[in-house]
Amino acid sequence: MAASGDEIETLIATMARLPGLGPRSARRVVLHLIRRRTGQMAQLASLMASVAENARECLVCGNVTGSDICPICTDPARATGEICVVTEVADLWALERGRAFRGRYHVLGGSLSALDEIGPDDLRIPQLLERLSDERITEVILALSATVEGQTTAHYIAEALAPSGVAVTGLAQGVPIGGELDYLDDGTITAALRARRKL
Amino acid sequence: MAASGDEIETLIATMARLPGLGPRSARRVVLHLIRRRTGQMAQLASLMASVAENARECLVCGNVTGSDICPICTDPARATGEICVVTEVADLWALERGRAFRGRYHVLGGSLSALDEIGPDDLRIPQLLERLSDERITEVILALSATVEGQTTAHYIAEALAPSGVAVTGLAQGVPIGGELDYLDDGTITAALRARRKL
Structure with a gap:
């Protein structure tokens, strides 16, 4: 019998399974919400129910939003002719917070991985190629992770886009x-040195 | 205009204000719940709504539960005649996880603090004294924090209980x-040395 009912x-237990939370932080959050008698838990519950009902993927870019098109x-x-390709929705949101990019996005939904048997058709790569023929695209920016999987995916997309003649950048x-240089890994320092530029 | 609606x-934003979470982990949790198309978010929402509706303080001990008496x-x-006094509900739950104590509890709801103007009547100390005359109590265990506030509270309660003749322990x-000794603070080492026992 549990002490709390x-x-x-x-x-x-349900909250403890969420990413970044564990049993201890889940208990803390639940106690916090119960203790505040401001109805914060009921408010959060109804907000979640509403998001659960309405949230879906944008049919064009794959962003998560409350409508069919984000x-x-x-x-x-934002029809600038530039498409920024990202791995996950979280990456799109991160770029939006930076406010540096004013074009549109395309979310792949993952990276190519031979190990996990994720091929081009498991990602939203065919949809990207379709957008290229439907929209007036001049540049595709591959904002993918600097990991082996991310760079494999970038190379695959760059090759698939080559016949179209569109500019592909990374x-x-x-x-x-x-x-601080002292705290950076060797790979980053080597890459920064190789790509050095005139001041 | 937010990227996500x-x-x-x-x-x-609501989840980012919860203890232990921030904007980054709140985004991660929300994206995780949206991405899993298993209806986990709807399930969590209805669970929260139900807890928000039903959770209340036990009228006897102050534990948080779904019924009037926990x-x-x-x-x-568990009517062993022992009452374990704790500062917060989280402490009660921690002791229950240890399974070492089989008596009942009393949650104070905080610590005495001159700075924050928290006096005995702001805590559930009067209710504790009432229980002593209503129930057959033989021992009161003060399981309070080893902080200045915790120990001040413990001393106050010990003095208030003195006339009743009940055993008060800490x-x-x-x-x-x-x-490992090497990693312990000086206060703990000093306390452990002073309270040394024969092997």
């Missing part, structure tokens, strides 16, 4: 802003 | 199980 215990794909100001590699 | 953004206070096997202080 079965329902509270089930809620804690706010970025419906915004005419993110610059180098020293992160605020990064 | 306003409702998802509100959910992320499972521990209604269990006749948790032992010393080296934690698995603790």
Whole structure:
């Protein structure tokens, strides 16, 4: 028999399985929500129920949003002819927070991986090629991770796009802003040195 | 305009204010729940709504549970005459996980603090004294934190209980199980040395 009753215990166990949380932090969150008698838990519950009902993938780019086509794909100001290809929705949101890119996105939904048997058709690569013929695209920016899988995926897409004649670019590699050389890994320092530029 | 739509953004902002979470982990949790098309978010939402509706403080001990009297206070096997006094519900749950104590609890709801203007009547100390006359109590175990506030509270309660003649005890202080001396603070080592016992 649980000290707190079965329902509270089930809620804690469910929350403990969420990424980044564990049993301890789940207990803390649940106690916090119960203790605040401001109805915060009921409010959070109804918000989650509503998101669970409405959240879906944008039919064009794969962004997660509350409508069939996401706010970025419906915004005419963002039809710049540039598509930024990202691995996951989280990457799209990260780029949006930076406010540096004003074109549109394409979410792959993963990386190519021979080990995990993820091929081009398991990702949204065919949809990307379709967009190239449907929309007036001049540049595809591959904002993929600097990992083996990310770079394999980037090479595959670059080759698939070669016949179309569209410009294919990738993110610059180098020293992160605020990064101290002493704390950087050798790979980053080597890449930054190779890609050195005139001041 | 948020990349993800306003409702998802509100959910992320609400979750980011929970203890132990921040904007980054809130985004991760929300994306995880949206991505898993197993209805996990709807399930979590309804669980939270139900807990928000039903969770309340046990009228006897202050434990948080789904009923007026908690499972521990209604269990006749736990009428051992021992009351374990804890600061918060989280402490009660921690002790229950240890399974070492088979009596009942009393949750104070905080510690005495002159700075924060928390006096005895702001905590559940009057209710503790009432229980002493209502129930057959032989021992009160003060399982309070080894902080200044915790020990102030413990001393206050010990003095308030003195006239009743009930035994008042506190948790032992010393080296934690698995603790390496080298990594312990001086206060703990000093306390463990002072309270040394014959082997």
